[in-house]
Each structure stands twice: as C-alpha cells, then as structure tokens.
Amino acid sequence: MTTEKIKTDTLIVGAGQAGVAMSEHLSKLGVPHLVLERNRIAERWRTGRWDSLVANGPAWHDRFPGLEFDDLSPDSFAPKERVADYFEAYAKKFNAPIRTGVDVLKVERNVGRPGFTIETSEGVIEAARVVAATGPFQRPVIPPIAPKDQPLLQIHSADYRNPGQLPEGAVLVVGAGSSGVQIADELQRAGKKVYLSVGAHDRPPRAYRNRDFCWWLGVLGEWDQAAMKPGREHVTIAVSGAHGGRTVDFRGLAHRGMTLVGLTQSFNGSVATFQPNLADNLARGDENYLALLDAADAYIERNGLDLPQEPEARITFPDPECVTHPILQLDLAEAGVTSIIWATGFATDYSWLKVNAFDANGKPQHQRGVSTEPGVYFLGLPWQSRRGSSFIWGVWHDAKYVADQIAIQRSYLEYRDLEQREAQTAPLAHKTTVSA
Secondary structure: OOOOOEEEEEEEEOOOHHHHHHHHHHHHHOOOEEEEEOOOOOHHHHHOOOOOOEOOOOOOOOOOOOOOOOOOOOOOOOEHHHHHHHHHHHHHHOOOOEEEOOOEEEEEEOOOOOOEEEEEOOEEEEEEEEEEOOOOOOEEOOOOOOOOOOOOEEEEHHHOOOHHHOOOOEEEEEOOOHHHHHHHHHHHHOOOOEEEEOOOEEOOOOEEOOEEHHHHHHHOOHHHOOOOOOOOOOOEEOOOOHHHOOOOOHHHHHHOOOEEEOOEEEEEOOEEEEOOOHHHHHHHHHHHHHHHHHHHHHHHHHHOOOOOOOHHHHOOOOOOHHHHOOOOEEEOOOOOEEEEEEOOOEEOOOOOEEOOOEOOOOOEOEEOOEEOOOOEEEOOOOOOOOHHHHOHHHHHHHHHHHHHHHHHHHHHHOOOOHHHHHHHHHHHHHHHHHHO
16 A cells, blocks of 8 residues: 555455455445455464364355365365465455555544545545454453452463463363363363363254254254344354364263363452353253254154264263262362463454444444444444354355445445436537537
C-alpha cells in the first residue's frame, strides 16, 4: 500500500477462512474489493493453535466446494499447517486481492456522504462497505476466578503449543470442549498427571456405522438448525480428529489415569473448588451421544441403508472413582499441580469498528451477517445463520449470502430515475447531432 488514499467498493478485514470465502463470492459477482490481513493468510491456523492440532472434521467435509485436499485421504484430518496452506492456495486460485501485513486501526462512517473511512497501519482507505471477517477467536478469555499470586504457570489454550513448554508437575485443564479435551489427552500421553475440569458439553460419536458424525449431522438436518436451543448457549462440543479421529470418552480418559472434576468454581489460595456436577455433566453428554445414535439408527431403517451394525458403540466404561466419589476441593500445591491451562474460549474484539452495530454488551447485532449499521457486515460468527456456520464449509455458504446482499444493495444504488437517465444521454445526443 502507498500513502495515497485508496478507494474500493468493499473492504474485507481479515484473510482467514471467512475473508477468503468472502473474496471469492465478491469476485464472482464482479464487486470491486480489497482484503486486509495484519499477518499472513490463515495465520491463526499456523501460529494461533497448538503444534499437534488437526481439523475436527474430515478432509472431505472441512473444505470449500471449489478445492479438495488432493494430497490427503478424504477421511483423514488435515494438520493445521496443511489447512493454512489450503487457504493460501485457494486465494491464489482466483487471485484474491489480499494485502498482508496491514493492520486495520479504525473504521468510521463518513458524515454527510456515503461510505466509511478506514485508518490502517499503511494509510487511509475509503470504502462503501466493510465486512468484518475476523472470526470469533479474537481475544482469549481467562475467567476472573483465576488464582492470583500463586506460583503457577497459567496460560490460555491459545498460547499452549506442546507439553514441553510446561514445567515439571501435574496440570489442571479447565474446560472440556474440543480444545481442552485434546490438550488434556496430549498431556496425559506425555506422562503428565492431568486434572480435567468438565462442564456442560455435547459428545457426539466421532463416527458411527461407517459414517463420520459430520455426515450424520448433515443428513439429519442438524447443521441447518437456525437457532441454538434455549439453555445451550454455554455448552461446548467434545470432538476430536486427533490420532485418526476417535470418539471422546471421558470415562475412558479417567480409566487411563486422568482425574476428572466438575466445573471449576473458585480458588482460595492454592485450593481449587469444583462444583458437584461432574456426574450430571457426563450423563447429559451421554444423552447427547445416545440421541445421535438413535437418530442414526432410525434414519438407516427409514431409508433402507445397508450400513453395518455397531452395537459396541453403546458400550460404556463404568464410572471411575473420580466420578463416584468426586473431588470437590483440591489443594493444588499438595497435588503437585504446577500449571493451569484455561481452555475457556474467546471473546470478540471489535474496538476498531466505530459503528452502530453492537448491543450494550458489544455483541454484533445482525441478521445472517447483515448488521444494523447499513453497509457493515459480519462473517465467521458462530451460529451466524445456522449451526454449521462455525465450520469451514459453513463459512463459505454464509459468505455467499452476505455477498449476495452486497450485490443487491449495489444494484439499488445504481438505479437512475428518468431525469438522471435523460441527463446522462443528453450530452451523447448533442454530440451525435453536431457530428451529423
């Protein structure tokens, strides 16, 4: 970029999976646009994840429609570096107008004229529209209950890379969604004593009767749920593609030596207190798991599919000691815990976006990505249009909808009334008359 002011129709902020998808659809519609990325394309996949991370969905599913992972088996799970390479290749495929190393500092609506002025680390841009494609993983959240003044290494899962970065001693992992359970499993396999704090969660089978759970959610219509069920806002999903993809089984982890505890409630000095809800959380996870098996069996019978029986999928480990006699308090010092990993999610950060598109809590106000501020759009949000919005393919479909809305608005603005049309054609008519 240069110091001169750049003008474009649509500015996309972020070149992860959301920004790349948005650029593709705008390109197809002929909408002039520019994508700005403060780092590299899909940087979060490269450096914002732990070393051994793989995609949570199989390669046939976790991709855009226009490009396959041609070097991977369709049923394998792409390593994080391969996912990042995929998005770089995808952007090159249609020559996406992406400029990396440019940080967007502030976006403000113009006064008395249409569009927005965008301040960046490389100069000023003016755009008629702005798409915030920065996704949901912007600011790691460590809850305020985190112990203070304790000789513990405390890091968020966003900063965890591998077991070697932790000191000797046991580890408490707080949060048992996809990130927490995979990190806890890796640490246990590395020989660490691990305490895993388990809250409310869904626990789908990795695969059932020769079909991945992504396939089952597709044919059962679950990906297209338009709204989260009431009371499920803080329920995470425990699923993993690690080690070739296996169903997460908390009791199995416990029988291998991991100690499960309930939801982390508070800390008093070195003493951690856990809610007495571990058994209930596991039971509700089991209900979710069995409900999907039941729905899959009914679908197979209803459609007469020839898929193998899998009765062993309903066999569960007996409740381990840590479930039948749960630990409600743990003195971390006495237990030898020297590290806490907070797998407690992320918050969005739109402090750079100075527009009227947020509620009192700073949450984007939008309808399928079209915000309450005309000309501002969001992309990459969980449940943006459906349950599948959080997955790579879901972002692609959400981007198509947003791009279509931008094209519709452009068509309205291109309208000219009779007087304007006559004013445009008058000079041409005059020129024709003179030359005659």
